[in-house]
Amino acid sequence: MAVTLKDVAERAGVSRSAVSRTFTAGASVSDKMRRKVEKAARDLGYSPNALASSLTTGRTKLIGLVSDNFHNPFFLEIFDLFTRALQDRGLRPLLLNLSGETNPKNAVRMMQQYSVDGVVVASSTLPPSFAQIFGQAGIPVVHAFGRRSSEPQVHVVDIDNIECGRMAARTLMARGYTHVAFLGGPESATSTQDRYTGFVSEMAKHPQITTSYSFASDYSFDAGHREMRRLLAAGPAQAYFGGDDVISIGALAAMQEHGLRVPEDIGIIGLNDMAMARWQNINLTTIHQPIRDIVSSSVDLMTSLLTDEDRHPESRIFSCHVVERGTLRPKHTAQAF
């Protein structure tokens, strides 16, 4: 069925090594030889078996793409970018969906069995320890949307979540709100924790402003909706910092159902700036994450790791900015309250 190197060698009347060499960049082959081999290969429709070659070269060009965020539309954008970035560099993404089980040992074994060259963990909810396990198993790993650390065990590419928390706090205050609140994602996620820390630290400077805190059970519409309903029943704040866009959209829906006008009666700012935030019927004011940069930087980092085995763990942190849309009242009306 499949045509092999041997077939090409026979047809071209040369040795197998000669064929192998014409297909490996930088090998020593004369032009005459190369032409002969290429013709034979073309005639037979040969293309080298990447897996067989990996056996000797030790490189499969397979990259594990592992995530557990398969319910947040934001991550479709991320998967799109990752798969394309990897493909553009001649790497192939081997997808690992961790939604069901979360036994890291298992995940590592799967990746080992397929001798992936590296793993990119794309998740804001998997714990840092998860990425580390790959590293301990000797697999190069970069954790995109992971938490940076002063003692990094693993390469991390992320936004500055603490600064985002502060930025959200400052933004709400600049709008003149006097009772604001943090409506975070799951408390177990480092992204939630850091955004919380930043938000708290900024609000601490302004004791005259009432602040409250709560958390949605996960990064999803339903969790945001549910939590906001609870808050509305209990007596809501004037404006919220939502855990992420999808939580914020859930919260927004709850506000509207409750008969509140946004941004007149109540406001919210999200985080991510996913495509959907721009949709005219959502029009969410939010903090933009530069995912193109995060992804391309992650993949660049990964390619460096492939050549430069034990590089010192590095954190690449990108900054974010507020995107003004329609869910927070404008600055100049601040005095109206």
Place this chain on the structure above:
Amino acid sequence: MAVTLKDVAERAGVSRSAVSRTFTAGASVSDKMRRKVEKAARDLGYSPNALASSLTTGRTKLIGLVSDNFHNPFFLEIFDLFTRALQDRGLRPLLLNLSGETNPKNAVRMMQQYSVDGVVVASSTLPPSFAQIFGQAGIPVVHAFGRRSSEPQVHVVDIDNIECGRMAARTLMARGYTHVAFLGGPESATSTQDRYTGFVSEMAKHPQITTSYSFASDYSFDAGHREMRRLLAAGPAQAYFGGDDVISIGALAAMQEHGLRVPEDIGIIGLNDMAMARWQNINLTTIHQPIRDIVSSSVDLMTSLLTDEDRHPESRIFSCHVVERGTLRPKHTAQAF
């Protein structure tokens, strides 16, 4: 670095074949031997190299998952289901994102280089010829969300798009609308064509009802929004059958911006029943696609193909049903018009 079969063999003091055998199901090994080998393997942390074994067995357990729908949130649900279904059966999804280029030859070569056992094309927009090319290259292929054919070249799992078109038409008529319209997806997609065919065929039975047709440029919010704005300016119908949910949501946004109340002033029915259709601020009446069944059936079919090489091409068609939500006026108010 990596511990190999040879290492285990040496530590256990047995031959390499013995080790190989204890790790291949159904091979002949005594209990004593198995225990000895398993201990050694455990001590060393050995796990067999799937790629090396594929060289002799001819099976990689790698399945190419190819799609070009990386901008429609509906497909995140599909990728989630596919990756899990494959994983559950011991298969690994090798993702191929065709959003950029669409050269089938290239796609085939990529899959061949990694000797995937099969390919599942998960796309409602790639042409049938695309899936066929894999088949011609000798790779088992199932096209999920592809078009069924009376002369199938390739295994297909899908819904009955023609019947869905009819169902939408019947649903709109049952609501008493007298001017209805089809707001399809991209005309080049077979899914659009079939839904159109069904819609037309049903409406043809009711010449007294005014019917019009148009198409969005792709399955996206923006395309739906843009097309609906155009229609609103030109004078809209009373109710629409949207190309899919995301197009419908775009159209819905345009309607609301135009100051129309849904479903009082204008109605729309989508297709897919993606998670978002249930969101309270969207609440889209739509036709439900049984994606869990489609996916698990696709994967089942694929696993059969792996053992039973040249099976006759088969089409598995699932039926859909209408999910009543808030974007179509209820049946009993039909007389009000």
Place this chain on the structure above:
DNA sequence: GCAAATTATGCAACCGGTTGCAAAAAAGGA
């Protein structure tokens, strides 16, 4: 208890490539 039948094990070849090494061919120098 012994021969025959059955099951376990190891040897060696193979899967589809790559690569160090030595021999052959081509190029360069005088």
Place this chain on the structure above:
DNA sequence: TCCTTTTTTGCAACCGGTTGCATAATTTGC
């Protein structure tokens, strides 16, 4: 032109497994 240097080429071993076959060890039957 002949010798030295450089480039090409093929041989053979190897990557990490699997598997047919022959032999060794067990089990079974009587």
